[in-house]
Amino acid sequence: xxxxxxxxxxxSVSEGALVLLRCNYSSSVPPYLFxxxxxxxxxxxxxxxxxxAATLVKGINGFEAEFKKSETSFHLTKPSAxxxxxxxxxxxxxxxxxxxxxxxxxxxxxxxxVEL
Amino acid sequence: xxxxxxNPRYLITVxxxxxxxxxxxxxxxxxxxxxxQDPGLGLRQIYxxxxxxxxxxxxxxEGYKVSRKEKxxxxxxxxxxxxxxTSLYFCASRQRGGTDTQYFGPGTRLTVL
Numbered sequence: 001x002x003x004x005x006x007x008x009x010x011x012s013v014s015e016g017a018l019v020l021l022r023c024n025y026s027s028s029v030p031p032y033l034f035x036x037x038x039x040x041x042x043x044x045x046x047x048x049x050x051x052x053a054a055t056l057v058k059g060i061n062g063f064e065a066e067f068k069k070s071e072t073s074f075h076l077t078k079p080s081a082x083x084x085x086x087x088x089x090x091x092x093x094x095x096x097x098x099x100x101x102x103x104x105x106x107x108x109x110x111x112x113x114v115e116l
Numbered sequence: 117x118x119x120x121x122x123n124p125r126y127l128i129t130v131x132x133x134x135x136x137x138x139x140x141x142x143x144x145x146x147x148x149x150x151x152x153q154d155p156g157l158g159l160r161q162i163y164x165x166x167x168x169x170x171x172x173x174x175x176x177x178e179g180y181k182v183s184r185k186e187k188x189x190x191x192x193x194x195x196x197x198x199x200x201x202t203s204l205y206f207c208a209s210r211q212r213g214g215t216d217t218q219y220f221g222p223g224t225r226l227t228v229l
Contacts, residue, residue: 009156034217043120043206044159044220090158103149103174104208104218106158 002027002093006107014115019063019078021110023091026072032094033074034104035065039087047089050074061085086114118143120221122207128227129197137192137224139207145219146212148190149174150182153204153223162205165190197228 007022025031032051036044048059055067061084065076074091088111092104120141129135141148149164151174161174165184179201181193190209194201204225208218 004158036220043222046217046219049217092159103161103164104159106151106160108156108158 002031002105004091004093004105004107006089006091006110008110009108010111010113012113012115013081015083016080019076019081019085019112021076021089021091021112023065023074023076023107024072025074025091025093027093033065033067034092034094035059035063035074035076036090036092037087038090038109044090047076081112081114083114083116086112088112118219120207120209120219122205122221122224124224125222126225128229130229131198132196135194135197135226137194137205137207137226139190139192139221140188141190141207141209141219142188143209143211143219144187145209146187147218148184148207148209149218150180150190150192151206151208152176153206159206162192194226197226199228202226202228 003026005024034049035047037047038044047063048057050057050067058064063078065074067074088109090109091107123138146167150162151159153159160176162180163174163182165171171182204223206223207221210218
């Protein structure tokens with residue numbers, strides 16, 4: 001069974017500081033991995049995805065993530081945080097094994113707070 | 117505009133009163149899913165559908181029903197809601213094949229008293 005672990009349910013950074021949100025996964029097959037962002041009172045928006053091409057993936061709003069197979073990690077980073085980045089972030093792994101119905105297995109989320 | 121829509125966005129109801137949350141997508145996607153989001157638990161899949169008249173249970177199907185009579189619509193039915201179904205619900209869709217990217221609706225916040 002696949003699973004995702006997000007370390008840190010709450011992360012606080014200063015505006016302009018590096019953002020690092022951690023995600024580790026477990027999957028029996030080479031995974032597809034995703035980061036979604038959820039702004040207050042909104043649905044989930046795709047930030048970026050890894051689909052077995054380049055291991056460094058660039059997404060929207062200056063975010064990027066690096067797939068590291070040896071560490072089973074897919075951490076999300078942004079060099080300089082902005083107030084508008086305050087949101088909840090979810091890492092997810094796709095069930096590419098038939099029978100899973102294209103289920104995304106989500107981590108429990110990390111709430112990012114950006115302070116002045 | 118390509119989108120997934122859900123209605124209602126907010127609903128307060130009482131235990132046992134049947135309700136339906138509608139979901140519709142205009143992207144001609146084959147796959148559709150329902151998730152519930154609870155604090156500290158992330159999102160968990162309730163039901164999914166791989167095409168018209170093809171549905172199956174996800175991780176937390178108890179107390180829910182779905183139907184897929186048309187490709188664009190995937191309603192979620194709570195025959196007898198209970199307080200433990202108070203949650204934020206998301207519908208999602210994606211096309212067959214590709215890279216499994218799912219597109220999410222705006223969510224329905226349900227409170228069962």
